[in-house]
Amino acid sequence: MTTGGDHAFGDLISASGITYEMLDSLMALKDLDGVPGLPPLNMIEEMRYEKNTHKLTRADIERQKQEEIAKSRVRQVDSQGRAYGTGKRKCSIARVWIEPGEGKFVINDKQFDVYFPMLDQRAALLRPLSETKTLGLHDVNCTVKGGGISGQIGAIRLGMSRALQNWAPNHFRPPMKEAGFLTRDSRIVERKKPRKAKARKSYQWVKR
Structure with missing residues (x-):
């Protein structure tokens, strides 16, 4: 059936058999803009069906985003054959470089066992290397500033993990993730509040 461009809008709707409940779908499909006549009803139904079947759930969209991010991860090594990573924890900032070597670990121009004398501190620092089974296979050189001991350990560990990820994203990322x-x-010390002894601790109350 052909309809002229001078027909009224209501006549076109009644002639095509489209109900008023379907007008929203028609406007969404933009089939009325610049078209002398409305498309047949079966064509509109096919377009609506195709549009509905191509709707993705939130999980599908998130899965596609993760796949695209995973594909975009490539090995990042500088001209000297080193991978770099930055780590932050509390007020500490660490810059870490790794490269193939004999397992040397230098922090601010000092051996890591001299910089961190406690055994539990060294164990926490070496966990990314032990998790990826690369302990003794890479040389680690890092500079760290700010914060205390626990903050610097967390910053160095995060920077080392990111450097290992940049070295071999497909191999090292899954176990570390x-x-x-x-x-x-992102946890930091909560600030002190007015009329409080600390962040939340109150002063002792004396009745008399």
Whole structure:
């Protein structure tokens, strides 16, 4: 059926058999803009069906985003054959470089066992290397500033994990991601409040 461009809008709708409940779908499909006559009803139904079947759920969209991000991850090595990573924790900032070597670990021009004398501190620092089974296979050189001991350990560990990810993203990222080494710990000390002894601790109340 052909309809002229001078027909009234209501006549076109009644002639095509389209109900008023379908007008929103028609306007969304923009089939009325610049077209002398409305498309047949079966064509509109096919377009609506195709549009509905191509709707993605939130999980599908998130899965596609993660796949695109994973594909975009490539090996990042500088001209000297080193991979770099930055780590932050509390007030500490660490810059870490890794390269193939004999397992040397230098922090601010000092051996890591001299910089961190406690055994539990060294164990926490070496966890990314032990998790990826690269302990003794890479030389690590880093500079760290600010914060205390725990903050510097967290910053160095995050920077080392990111450097390992840049060295071999497909191989090293899954175990470190599962262990939580690639997630920045955003916890900081809560500020002191007025009329409080500390952040939340109150002063002793005396009745008399």
